Amino acid sequence: MDPKQDSDGFQPLDREGLVQRVARLLSKAIVTGQLSQGERLSESVVARQLGVSRAPVREAARLLENSGLVTYLPNRGFFVRSISSRELADLYEFRLVIETAAVRRLIRDGLGESETRLVQQIEEMRRVAGPGFDMLTQVEADMEFHRLICAGSGNPKYLATFDQIAMASELTIMMIGRLYDDAQRLAETHQPILDALLRHDEPEAVEALRYHIEVARDLVVEQFRNMEEKPD
Amino acid sequence: MDPKQDSDGFQPLDREGLVQRVARLLSKAIVTGQLSQGERLSESVVARQLGVSRAPVREAARLLENSGLVTYLPNRGFFVRSISSRELADLYEFRLVIETAAVRRLIRDGLGESETRLVQQIEEMRRVAGPGFDMLTQVEADMEFHRLICAGSGNPKYLATFDQIAMASELTIMMIGRLYDDAQRLAETHQPILDALLRHDEPEAVEALRYHIEVARDLVVEQFRNMEEKPD
DNA sequence: GTCAAGGAAATTGTCGACAATCGCCAAACC
DNA sequence: GGTTTGGCGATTGTCGACAATTTCCTTGAC
Numbered sequence: 011m012d013p014k015q016d017s018d019g020f021q022p023l024d025r026e027g028l029v030q031r032v033a034r035l036l037s038k039a040i041v042t043g044q045l046s047q048g049e050r051l052s053e054s055v056v057a058r059q060l061g062v063s064r065a066p067v068r069e070a071a072r073l074l075e076n077s078g079l080v081t082y083l084p085n086r087g088f089f090v091r092s093i094s095s096r097e098l099a100d101l102y103e104f105r106l107v108i109e110t111a112a113v114r115r116l117i118r119d120g121l122g123e124s125e126t127r128l129v130q131q132i133e134e135m136r137r138v139a140g141p142g143f144d145m146l147t148q149v150e151a152d153m154e155f156h157r158l159i160c161a162g163s164g165n166p167k168y169l170a171t172f173d174q175i176a177m178a179s180e181l182t183i184m185m186i187g188r189l190y191d192d193a194q195r196l197a198e199t200h201q202p203i204l205d206a207l208l209r210h211d212e213p214e215a216v217e218a219l220r221y222h223i224e225v226a227r228d229l230v231v232e233q234f235r236n237m238e239e240k241p242d
Numbered sequence: 243m244d245p246k247q248d249s250d251g252f253q254p255l256d257r258e259g260l261v262q263r264v265a266r267l268l269s270k271a272i273v274t275g276q277l278s279q280g281e282r283l284s285e286s287v288v289a290r291q292l293g294v295s296r297a298p299v300r301e302a303a304r305l306l307e308n309s310g311l312v313t314y315l316p317n318r319g320f321f322v323r324s325i326s327s328r329e330l331a332d333l334y335e336f337r338l339v340i341e342t343a344a345v346r347r348l349i350r351d352g353l354g355e356s357e358t359r360l361v362q363q364i365e366e367m368r369r370v371a372g373p374g375f376d377m378l379t380q381v382e383a384d385m386e387f388h389r390l391i392c393a394g395s396g397n398p399k400y401l402a403t404f405d406q407i408a409m410a411s412e413l414t415i416m417m418i419g420r421l422y423d424d425a426q427r428l429a430e431t432h433q434p435i436l437d438a439l440l441r442h443d444e445p446e447a448v449e450a451l452r453y454h455i456e457v458a459r460d461l462v463v464e465q466f467r468n469m470e471e472k473p474d
Numbered sequence: 475g476t477c478a479a480g481g482a483a484a485t486t487g488t489c490g491a492c493a494a495t496c497g498c499c500a501a502a503c504c
Numbered sequence: 505g506g507t508t509t510g511g512c513g514a515t516t517g518t519c520g521a522c523a524a525t526t527t528c529c530t531t532g533a534c
Contacts, residue, residue, distance in 0.1 A: 027316055028518075054485065063519045064486090065297070072304055084259055085486060085525055097398075104399040107343040111336075166329075167336040171403060260488075286515070295489045296516090317495055317516060 102227035124162030334459035356394030
């Protein structure tokens with residue numbers, strides 16, 4: 011997500027702490043479905059399996075709690091969050107609110123570097139839409155586009171909030187097992203948003219975003235409802 | 243903030259963990275200015291002073307990080323967050339976005355119990371506006387009104403997000419040392435919002451909220467800028 | 475058979491100790 | 505004199521152990 015190639019000079023080297031590594035492992039396990047809904051996330055068990063102490067596991071779990079991937083119950087521990095279709099709809103509504111605000115600021119303040127970044131990201135989405143890429147990669151490319159919108163807005167709050175809920179979005183998409191009809195089409199549905207952004211057409215950009223997210227919401231929520239009714 | 247009098251039934255008894263108690267102590271210390279901007283929040287020192295181990299202090303600090311009260315730097319520890327006037331403006335913009343969305347849903351889905359709650363909260367604000375109440379109490383009553391708006395909206399995401407940023411708002415208001423001209427007037431400025439809500443007049447409610455928050459923002463940000471220029 | 479009480483096992487909550495890392499300051503070098 | 509290097513003190517990072525709490529199973533009464 012972040013390790014940009016810094017052209018010249020050395021890379022910051024993996025100064026990533028144990029907590030982050032554990033957090034990433036856990037989140038990946040949850041998003042890819044290795045850990046199932048409502049499952050207990052025992053500190054001791056995870057710690058033993060990873061060969062570390064409980065302390066970093068605990069902190070990592072707290073981090074995931076902020077992303078909405080796990081729930082913490084006092085004296086009971088962490089559980090993989092189970093999301094209802096209702097919560098899912100709420101989540102998409104929330105995303106719409108945040109991203110709409112971000113788009114507005116983005117246009118008002120000027121795109122700046124975001125212009126090339128967004129263009130490149132759609133290209134990236136097209137690239138990973140081809141064969142040889144798994145769905146997780148495609149979903150992440152999708153989320154990165156929306157993330158860039160939030161990142162480009164002058165207000166860091168939008169990005170911070172988006173990052174908190176992005177994981178949960180990824181999770182649900184992975185759960186339903188497909189995104190739209192195919193990844194290629196998914197990439198194209200972002201084009202109208204970008205076009206409007208490039209034209210600095212605020213009403214159209216907001217409208218395109220609204221349409222994009224609401225379509226996604228309806229699709230995801232419907233698929234999800236089906237799963238709720240008859241869980242395999 | 244939370245310990246509501248629950249009318250009938252027993253109180254949950256102080257089943258509040260050590261972490262929450264430490265977190266509340268620290269946040270109060272920060273908001274009331276006992277801990278100053280940028281000051282280091284040493285785990286060991288705090289733990290020694292409170293007579294507890296470092297573990298709960300650490301967790302409490304992580305909690306405060308989510309509220310934006312402290313910053314965490316890897317291998318360097320926690321520091322009381324110093325907020326710039328720029329961030330402050332961003333914060334208010336963000337609040338406007340969230341609360342506007344909440345108001346929209348509140349009106350669309352019907353007020354329900356929020357109606358009486360909001361009315362009571364304005365009364366509460368008037369009550370604590372009188373003599374014998376300190377500013378922290380008045381600020382908290384203010385924030386609680388806005389919190390109720392988010393709580394009443396059907397989408398829990400709005401409330402969760404609001405709670406994350408509420409502390410930072412309180413902090414800055416406490417920092418500038420006064421809110422509006424006086425607490426009495428502050429209470430009254432909420433009336434137009436409530437009136438519009440009770441009439442189910444969405445455009446007017448949104449407009450009243452926008453006006454209210456932008457006035458607050460301008461006042462707070464300006465005061466804050468003055469402090470930045472010549473810090474006493 | 476159902477339900478309540480009791481207790482054992484497992485899990486979280488907290489703790490104190492040790493290892494890793496950082497910031498500072500003095501010493502050495504150009 | 506200015507810069508780099510080395511080490512010292514302090515702080516965070518991680519750990520294993522113990523206390524408190526919950527969960528689940530057993531036991532017993534009705």
